Amino acid sequence: MTQRMRGGPLQGVRVVELTKVWAGPYVGKLLAFLGAEVIRIESLDSLDVTRTYGVKDINKAPGFQAVNPQKLSIQVDMKKPEGIKLVLDLLGKSDIVVENLRPGAVKRLGLGYDVVKAVKPDIVFVSMGMYGSEGPLAYQTGYAPCFAALGGLSLLVGHEGQPPAAMNIRYADSTFGTVAAYAAVAALIHRRKTGEGQFIDVSAVESMTSMIGDTIMDYTLNGIVHECDGNLHAEMAPHGVYRCANDEWISIAVASDEAWRAMAGVIGQSGNAHFSSHASRKANEAELNRVVSEWTATRDASEMVGLLQDAGVAAAKSQSSVDLVADPHLWGRGFYREVTDKSGQAKNIVGPSWKMSREAKITQGAPQLGEHNAYVFGELLGLSAEQQKEFAEAGITR
């Protein structure tokens, strides 16, 4: 099977996913992009919402296809004891299992760490929960914006003097997934050295807090509780997003007096003593932002980025979704790339965040439901064609 030998640092590693929606599947996506063989366990009777959301054909669901390229799919009814037995047989031949089902669900299924460890002592078992799998609040559940709210991020994002407005609603799941993937690979290193597997308990809320560690340190050190303050930055001024011609926006960040002198030259403020030092720019920040806004208001965002960059100033257009999918640099780096699904249809996907030497090949789109039943049940688990047929007819692999 070509899935096993695509190159990449995790070639030869087998991952099984008991996951839903985005954060859990994102772990599998990252590990697949690093070369692992990732098998997603699905069931017709308990389909992931991304398989069905907004579409009739579960094998053409855009949301599912977005998060699951280069994976394998098998069908197992985990409500049947024979199904659980099959999953355990597969886990016995796997290196990592990732789950992000509701709190306690894997245990109720009979797939808790103790059970899995009994059949595969060196398994790396990754459990993902909003608050982690244990503790006084572990029973609580939520979606991505809840993680960001609980983790301390949402309160920090908003306009000055207004209630917090939070990060974009899509933020959080993929960060949570990356955190879990990193912990899993750290455990793989340990296992390769010692033969020992382990249980990993990942918290979505804590994943969020890790993205503002220094802000939290200001509280533990100095008792300072930060709240939303628009686009202000203690060490940079200007530091903002300014309206340009045609309802476009430009982001500008000035971190030094040298950068300010360069910017002042471009926007005609070279002689303005109100802005000569960082301290004076902070003291006169409202005026500073007014002056910058006046300069940007009637100009083209991309032209201003060019002028400021030529002068050595950090500036970038605030990219809309139109800009983003057309960004030639992202295409040039292979971030967007084409894969092909079982039906032969080519499709663009979001590839890995990284470039690396000896990368894993990424060529296949997301799997159809049960596309790899025969490979997994036959080749990996050694079931005869007859046995596979019996399992299918009994509804165990549907």
Added chain:
Amino acid sequence: MSAMRGIMVLELAESVSGEYCGKLLSDFGAEVIKLEVPGGGSPTRQLGPFANKGADPERSGLFAYLNTNKRSVALDVTTPAGATALQKLLGHVDVVIDDHASGWLKRVGLDPEALEANWPALVLCSITAFGQSPPEDRLHAEDLTVFHASGLGYHTPSGSPDELSPLKGAGRFLASYEAGLDAALCISASLFEREISRLGRFIDISKQQVLASRLDYVLSQMVAGDMDVSTSRKQFDLFGPTGIFRCRDGFAYIWMSAPSHWDGLRKLLGNPDWMNEFPERWLERECTPERVKLCRQHIAEWLATQEKETVAAEAQKLGLILVAVNNARDLQASPQYAFRKFFAEVDHPSLGKTLHPTVPYKLSKTPAQINAPAPLLGQHSELIGELS
């Protein structure tokens, strides 16, 4: 036992992304040696939050947070003597982390393109704003501009009125933390393979690309042509009465998209009349702007009389997705964070005993641990004699 004990890492990085990456490895037991320019050291030492310690050069809480378990060697690799010492050090380490601008590594004698020929077993990771070959109009960057080049910025916050500007991400360094995380993932995967293959690898991390990759679910659908793109700042948004509401003691976030959430709210509120004026299953089938507005008004009136933790606990038990909007004080007081020991006390020679946020994963056999505070500048410079 530590997952990465015995792994030697040389940290040339001197900003948040590379230092955070190094911390993710050092808290798992990797031996991270940080090279710092004599005199001032890493620029992160000049960034707050600062402890109230006058002009003490070791007073940066940012540096203390990012550099736990590391050792500091004072060495300027941009001098001829420093460059020579660097070449010797490269023979002793498994990993190098850098986060200077593209081109800097080559100038100090560690050309990524010569990696395979000269240092075949070395894992070299570079973190930059836009990757190794940035276009001319992306040479200069800060986390704010990267955040906005990635698509996350333009769409932050969700539901923003058009007259207000798009915003920065939470905190000062979101782009850097995210990039440091992907760097640590790629480095550790490379180390896993290297245990057998003995081969190194060059890893090129672009902060812009990392942040854009976080949009995975929506951006993949957009680039595939399955979801519309537009210049709307609401293009990533979901519609409905979800959002942040003021409470008596702060703010709470409520999510409602399914009948079970509506039923939970009904139970929590004791079946008020206003809810009965909404059609059943309106959230999925008849979610009009007028209904959303009306629903939000009622929720706002009610939540204004509630306390965030108490109402969240009640709501959660009824299947309603409602949570507190926490600040740093709430997090330190969180019983869940206490249970998981998310905060760890670290005794630093200059800052004293301080609580640090730790990591979001608990590993049963090889937990991440902070065994030593961030180093003083040049505290371990004698290592250079041992290693060269």
